[in-house]
Amino acid sequence: MAVTETPDLAVTDGPRLVSARSIHRRRRLEQAVYAAAALGISIAPHNPDLWPIHLGAAGLAAASLSRLLGKRDSDEDSTRRSLNSLQAAQRALPWLTSAGIYLTNLCHPGTPWWEYAAGPAWALVMGLTTPITHSLNMRALLPHITDEPLTLETAPAPLEQAPPATYGEYRAHQWANARATGTTLLTSVCQYESNAPDFWGIVVAEAGDTVPALNPTTLAGIFDLPVGTVQLQLIQGSGPGRQLLTARPTLDTQAQAQQDPIHRLFTEKLARANGGAAGMHLTGYKTEPNRIALRVTAPDDQFIQLNQKQIARSLKKDPSLIMIETDGMGDGVVSIYKQHPLLTVREATVEDLTMDADGTIAIGLRPDGRQARVPLYDPAMGAVTDLYVGAPGAGKSVTLLTLLVAERINGIVSIVADAQDGMSLPEADGRVYHFGKGIAATAATLAASNDLGKYREKISAANGWGSFEIGSPWSLANDTLDELNRILSADSTVPRAFRKWVTGLVGDNQSTGRKLGKGIRFAAQSIHLADLGDKDRIRANAKNGTTWLGRTNSSTTQHMASDGVLPPGVYPEPIPRYFKQGTGNDIDAAFHGKEAKHGPITAGMANIIQGGSVFLARTWFARKENKTYPGLIALMESAPVPRLTPEEDRVFQEAYAKWLAHAEALLAGEDEEGGSTEYSSYQGDGRDMLADDEDDQPPTGTIKDRILDLLADGPTALKDIRRQMPDVAPGSVNNAMTELREAGHVQPAGNRGVYQLTN
DSSP states (O other): OBOSSOOOSSOOOOOEEEOHHHHHHHHHHHHHHHHHHHHHHHHGGGOTTOHHHHHHHHHHHHHHHHHHHHHHTOSSOHHHHHHHHHHHHHHHHHHHHHHHHHHHHHHSSSOOHHHHHHHHHHHHHHHHHOHHHHHTOEEESSOOOOSSOOOTTTOOOOOOOOOOOSHHHHHHHHHHHOGGGTTOEEEEEEESSTTSSOEEEEEEOOTTOOOOOOOHHHHHHHHTOOTTSEEEEEOTTSOTTEEEEEEOTTHHHHHHHTSOHHHHHIIIIISSTTSSSTTOEEEEEEEETTEEEEEEEOOTTSOOOEEHHHHHHHHTOOGGGEEEEEOSSSEEEEEEESSOTTSOOOBOOTTTTSOOTTSEEEEEEOTTSOEEEEESOBTTTBSOEEEEEOOTTSSHHHHHHHHHHHHHHTTOEEEEEETTTTOSOGGGTTTSSEEEESHHHHHHHHHHHHHHHHHHHHHHHHHTOOSOOTTSSSOOEEEEEESTHHHHSTTOOSOHHHHHHHHHHHHHHHHHTGGGTEEEEEEESSOOGGGGSOHHHHHHHHTTSOEEEOSOOHHHHHHHHHTTOSOTTEEOOOOOSBOOSSTTHHHHHHHHTOOOOOOOBOTTEEEEEETTEEEEEEEOBOOOBTTBOHHHHHHHTTSOOOOOOHHHHHHHHHHHHHHHHHHHHHHTTOOOTTTTGGGGGGSSSSOGGGTTOSOSSOOHHHHHHHHHHHHTTSOEEHHHHHHTOTTSOHHHHHHHHHHHHHTTSEEEOSSTTEEEEOO
16 A cells, blocks of 8 residues: 655554564463363352352453453544454453353353363363464564474475565565564555655564664665665654664655755755765855855854865856855855956945944945945954955055055054055055154064053053043054065064064064054065964954955965964965956866956955954955055045154154164164163063963974074084974974075085084
């Protein structure tokens, strides 16, 4: 009989599987009871004085009859009521018939021969039929085992089994013949449809045993069906010895064919292994003319894992048309675009750059049309730390200028320095409170800003202030340090003493700036946190600010992930130089030997990281004329230049003049005695500024400096260098030495494992 639905996972009646030996014992016990009852039926009725026995026989008959009638009147469904009534009749049959013979013999006068013959005849019939044992619906798992040992002469020949007559018997036969199923049986097999191989059944194990846990491949092999179409499930209200088996090779295929196309896309393309969203769940979606947005959630015991490149590969789309945003925990959005939505963006307005109550401004647009907002200040946490990284032509300078415009509009004091002699941000010259041009000026600007922070710290301590509030009494002051990689990167050409000094200044700013209304914005073409000195503090502070990751090489993106800037499980693709015109253009051009057609340049595109989440955005457009940006200049000049208080201005200007002279002396290789006593703690081996680090191991840049200091005394063996740096792992020393050699700072000194400084 065909059925249309899988049964509910509730207890299903079926045979009770026990061993043949148990059934044999039950039948022997029941036959013994009948033999004893036959003796009583033949003797007791002829003794009128045995009234307790007579009353017991009458009570037994009444109780059996009452139970039988009670089963007929139960409230169960008709099928179950019929089955229960049949079982009750089987169990009541011996007692009703024995009681009837007993009472007949008791009431009949005299002792005719048939009274003595009725008891044994009754016992013989009951012993042959054993109705109570049969009512238990027991089925033997194993053939009857006798106590007599089998010999070759007495071993019975195997019985030939009749071929399965029905579809259910055929499937049960397949299950019984499989090695992996053990002694379990497949019962109650029902087809979903008579013309399809889909079916369900109940798998039962021997009493006290469990159904074996079989993998999808084994289950499919038993019935020769596709892998994944056969499943075993626990039955509600039953133990592991009874389980529901379902086989749906065609019904599941039909259901998939009727599934929503977006769900099919996600299930078949992305959620599979190596699909970019393996194991994730699609919880919602929406379609727009140029976009399909997928709401993705991770299982409860996992973090969100979305790989942009793998998703693009699965969908055969250009990676720039796949955009991912996550909360770094369990939720994310995957946006799939037909054409890139940020090909064109408008110019910024004063309203865009006016700070909201939460301290953010609109720096540009996101692909879905929302504003891309970044904080200039966090009312709850204080001043923020930002990191802006982008290769030449990535739009970093326009982005920084847009931020400086926003600071001027919102009354924020902009302390700016450009290590590239002012060429990166020429529009800021004369339009911000301070603009330092060149490497020495950048270091002096940072040192003077730190002195300004020490002044604010002194005043705050005297007044008992534990936090900062804009305008009470000071303005917010943000440092913008552009092209900082020219000073701090491992391959920079500045003297080591100068780089150590600047690294110490960065660490000092990180310690006190947030509570003093002094933010800092690092900007570079390519930079790692290790280059900024105290990378743990910078990483922690960056979570309150912004990391703007524009077009860089892929290694920079990987370093951002390893430095802990990118959230776990998020792998955004580096921003390409040009917007793609279609998938595979470059490869098609290479195959046909033609020039690839490039789209517009992607200047201003960036992955913006804030508080553990990542989103793609593009900075507002800036029109360039005569090598400057007149629109940004006009916006900047729409408001007066915010300045420090007179006393703060005096502190800053005096400090800048002092530290500029010191910076120029260090760059010239002069050792100005006593000229840097205030920051002498930052000129040692670089470990003082890491005193509050949780890591036992200094940053890689510090390791290199310590190695160079040791080699300044002459050629030294690598093993001796490792011995003199017991706080650093030997592998880290080896790696740092390899990088120094590749950069040309050290060279082999003749003997194996001995190095010296490169002249």
